[in-house]
Amino acid sequence: MCLAVPTRVLTIEDQVAEVELGGVRRQISVVLTPDVRVGDYVVVHSGFAINVLDEHEAEETLKLLRELDEFTAAMDSPRQPTSEP
Amino acid sequence: MSKETITLAHGSGGRLTHDLIREVFLRHLANPKLTAQDDAAVWAPTAPPGTRFAFSTDSYVVQPLFFPGGDIGKLAVCGTVNDLAMVGAQPLYLSAGFILEEGLPLSDLERVVASMAQTAQRAGVEVIAGDTKVVDKGSADRLFINTAGVGTVAPGVDISGANARPGDVVLLNGPIGMHGLAIMTQREGLSFSSTLASDCAPLNGLVAAMLATGLPIHCLRDPTRGGLATTLNEIAAQSHVGIEIDEAEVPVPETVQAACELLGLDPLYAANEGKLVAFVPPEAAPALLESMRRHPYGREAAVIGSVTADDKARVVLRTRLGARRALSMLTGAQLPRIC
Amino acid sequence: MRYLDEFRDPGAARQLLDLISRVSTKPVRLMEFCGGHTHAIFKLGLRQLLPPTVKLLSGPGCPVCVTSCADIDRAIAMAQWPNVIMTTFGDMMRVPGSASDPGRPRSLQEAKALGADVRMVYSTLDALAIAEANPNQQVVFLGIGFETTAPTVAAAVLQARAKETDNFSILCLHKLTPPATRAILDAGEVRLQGVLGPGHVTTIIGSRAWEFLPQDYGIPCAIAGFEPLDILQAIHLLVESIEKDAPAVRNAYRRSVDAAGNTVAQRMMQQVFDVAPADWRGLGTLPASGLKLAPDYQLWDAMRRFPVQVQPGHEPKGCRCGEVLRGICEPPECPLFGRVCTPEDPVGPCMVSSEGACAAHLQYGGA
Numbered sequence: 001m002c003l004a005v006p007t008r009v010l011t012i013e014d015q016v017a018e019v020e021l022g023g024v025r026r027q028i029s030v031v032l033t034p035d036v037r038v039g040d041y042v043v044v045h046s047g048f049a050i051n052v053l054d055e056h057e058a059e060e061t062l063k064l065l066r067e068l069d070e071f072t073a074a075m076d077s078p079r080q081p082t083s084e085p
Numbered sequence: 086m087s088k089e090t091i092t093l094a095h096g097s098g099g100r101l102t103h104d105l106i107r108e109v110f111l112r113h114l115a116n117p118k119l120t121a122q123d124d125a126a127v128w129a130p131t132a133p134p135g136t137r138f139a140f141s142t143d144s145y146v147v148q149p150l151f152f153p154g155g156d157i158g159k160l161a162v163c164g165t166v167n168d169l170a171m172v173g174a175q176p177l178y179l180s181a182g183f184i185l186e187e188g189l190p191l192s193d194l195e196r197v198v199a200s201m202a203q204t205a206q207r208a209g210v211e212v213i214a215g216d217t218k219v220v221d222k223g224s225a226d227r228l229f230i231n232t233a234g235v236g237t238v239a240p241g242v243d244i245s246g247a248n249a250r251p252g253d254v255v256l257l258n259g260p261i262g263m264h265g266l267a268i269m270t271q272r273e274g275l276s277f278s279s280t281l282a283s284d285c286a287p288l289n290g291l292v293a294a295m296l297a298t299g300l301p302i303h304c305l306r307d308p309t310r311g312g313l314a315t316t317l318n319e320i321a322a323q324s325h326v327g328i329e330i331d332e333a334e335v336p337v338p339e340t341v342q343a344a345c346e347l348l349g350l351d352p353l354y355a356a357n358e359g360k361l362v363a364f365v366p367p368e369a370a371p372a373l374l375e376s377m378r379r380h381p382y383g384r385e386a387a388v389i390g391s392v393t394a395d396d397k398a399r400v401v402l403r404t405r406l407g408a409r410r411a412l413s414m415l416t417g418a419q420l421p422r423i424c
Numbered sequence: 425m426r427y428l429d430e431f432r433d434p435g436a437a438r439q440l441l442d443l444i445s446r447v448s449t450k451p452v453r454l455m456e457f458c459g460g461h462t463h464a465i466f467k468l469g470l471r472q473l474l475p476p477t478v479k480l481l482s483g484p485g486c487p488v489c490v491t492s493c494a495d496i497d498r499a500i501a502m503a504q505w506p507n508v509i510m511t512t513f514g515d516m517m518r519v520p521g522s523a524s525d526p527g528r529p530r531s532l533q534e535a536k537a538l539g540a541d542v543r544m545v546y547s548t549l550d551a552l553a554i555a556e557a558n559p560n561q562q563v564v565f566l567g568i569g570f571e572t573t574a575p576t577v578a579a580a581v582l583q584a585r586a587k588e589t590d591n592f593s594i595l596c597l598h599k600l601t602p603p604a605t606r607a608i609l610d611a612g613e614v615r616l617q618g619v620l621g622p623g624h625v626t627t628i629i630g631s632r633a634w635e636f637l638p639q640d641y642g643i644p645c646a647i648a649g650f651e652p653l654d655i656l657q658a659i660h661l662l663v664e665s666i667e668k669d670a671p672a673v674r675n676a677y678r679r680s681v682d683a684a685g686n687t688v689a690q691r692m693m694q695q696v697f698d699v700a701p702a703d704w705r706g707l708g709t710l711p712a713s714g715l716k717l718a719p720d721y722q723l724w725d726a727m728r729r730f731p732v733q734v735q736p737g738h739e740p741k742g743c744r745c746g747e748v749l750r751g752i753c754e755p756p757e758c759p760l761f762g763r764v765c766t767p768e769d770p771v772g773p774c775m776v777s778s779e780g781a782c783a784a785h786l787q788y789g790g791a
Contacts, residue, residue, distance in 0.1 A: 003349050003460065003651075003766065004572065004624045004627075005114070005346045005347060005428065005577045006426070006427040006428060007347075008426065009605055009705075015623075020341060021343045021346060021347060021428075022339045022340060022343025022425040023339055023340045023343060024281070024340055024343040024347060025272070026347060029547075029549060029576075029579065031579045031582075031583075031692075032576070032579060032686060032688055032692070033595025033686070033688070033691045034574055034688060041426070041427060043624070043627060043680050044132050044347075045572050045573070045624060046513075046546065046547045046548065046569075046572075046576045047546060047548070047549050047550065047576065048547070048549075048575075048576045048607070049684055050572065050575070050576075050624065050627055050686060050689065051628075051630060051680050053427060053679050054678065054679050054680070054682075055678060055679070057678040058427055058678075058679035058681045061657075061678060062430055062431075063677060064434045065433075065440075065653060065657075068439055068440070068443055071774065081532055256702065273546065339425070342425065343425055346425065346428065348546070349514075349778070404467075404468055404469050405432065405434045406434050406437050406438070406468055406469065406470070406473060406652060407434070407438070407473070408468060408469025408472050408473050409469060409470040409472070410466065410467070410468075410472075410788045410789070411787065411788050411789060413786070413787045413788070416766070416767035416768060416783075416786070416787060
């Protein structure tokens, strides 16, 4: 039930987006993420985008995973504020 | 024919039935035994002494009737051909029984029968007996097919689910999950940038190529409903052995993986209609793998695991992280009407 | 697959496991609240890869598992109401209710076999589409799920209102996760030193919602995503916090979770739902732990349209789902586990749900 996957937004029209994961496309609602733009990645649950994935944070996390020593120190630093609707 | 849809009259046994048989079934499936139109087909066995017969049957209720990579007709031929091939038989003849729902478009029936004929020809089998019934609207969902098949098993060939032995290598002829996901995605309205098609295919040619090496093959099985995991559990139980599979070695196409992520499914439990697992003694594995890779339906063949001694007949998966956990039979609800 | 594959890298996973082993010096008990985490942990075989000092317990975060018997009975009764199409997420189809009346079906699946129109959907919007396609029938959506799902249901209700789709209603059984976590800690039955927080619930409610754990209970909470590296990062942070005796809320799912959460989703939930007491299987009635439709949205409340009467629910004899959900019974300790209670023939919900602890143990354990 917590099943949610990251997908890339291909098109948006009338609060419905076509998203893509690994070559598979699906239509979902973006009413919960009104600021989403084409090219963003969204986390999809039960036919809805529940959040726009923060790619900067994703890349930061991955970078840190490659340098595990500095890992925990950076985990606790405050996040950059995201733009609010 | 003047009529566009199947009606109850087509099943009455009278003129319309005969017209239907002649203009649809005989036209596409023509062969002397079938066109003789006797109540039963008769032939003399020509096999050498020591040959055994193999016989199998399956019914097909797949929904939808037509899907990327195939249709119910192709499935009905391949499924039974493959069951015969899995005991090392050369398939010879099939029967085909049809239950048609009143209102089925005639064009759909023709498309299905034409597909069966084409598939039968590719597999080198003939449909030599058939039957058609028509039921009221609502009594069958469009079209159901049963096929039964007979084949011959050459002397010295002993392939069975009970023959797996500790030390055997497990081979798989290609990527899994394609049929099950092709069906599911049709139903759930997913689309693809590249087509996800069913892998439905007749495997008797592949098996013949493997047998032609003369090397021992202990067990063959096609992982249809319930997927690879369920099939491995069946063999483990039948042979009273354990099986260990390496997750990283099981090929899964990216689109299948992605569709599984979106639908909450596991490719190890998804149906396949053009795949087989082979259990072979370790010394025979390299050459058998080579023979598979030389065949069009075995290009991506891989070693996926091995057989262990285990009186509890457990199937274990070595995960990508290196942990070992149980790979159970499919429990609970299967996806309905997958094949 | 972008943002999935990278977080599954086996090399990085082994490094994180190493790190956890090095940092962990004393036994700790961590509860993964979310059924999705239980499932992932078992599927990956993580319990056996972690050092013996780290013990993971599953919690009540399985929406199917915590739906009370009486609520399931209500859903079954509603499905049998003439002219109703009952729509539900797949898992709920096979959950057994009380089945106290031999003539009554025991689950939605059985009700379907007996002729009720029960349909599986992946999204509330699918249910709404069914309502629009069948204007002469009543479509009920079985609304289970926590704060990840509730906003999607709220959005569907708002859409129904906007389109004036009046043959659509919700059997609202949504529940809230922080109150359940509090209840488990308040019950004092299970010693816990840390909580693995649900990544997608927290995507909606924000990591601030978990501050009560260090503040009121002195234990850390690490919010985790569902890929192997996410779970391992979170466990590492928990172990580290415990070793340093510095409880805090830590975010190990920064690509999806922030302090405030999805405020659009939260506002939609507040508009359509009010907080109310809820019956949790295994935990009893907890105040302010569930959602009901707000006064302006009563029209879409299935309980008002179909006032079904059910007997008070009762747990099947011998079923220990309640204790499993509270973290005080490991599934194999239940005498029914795997013998009388199996996924094909379940006694309780923990064996039915794809996120149930019992189902996870049975399917992935025993290697």
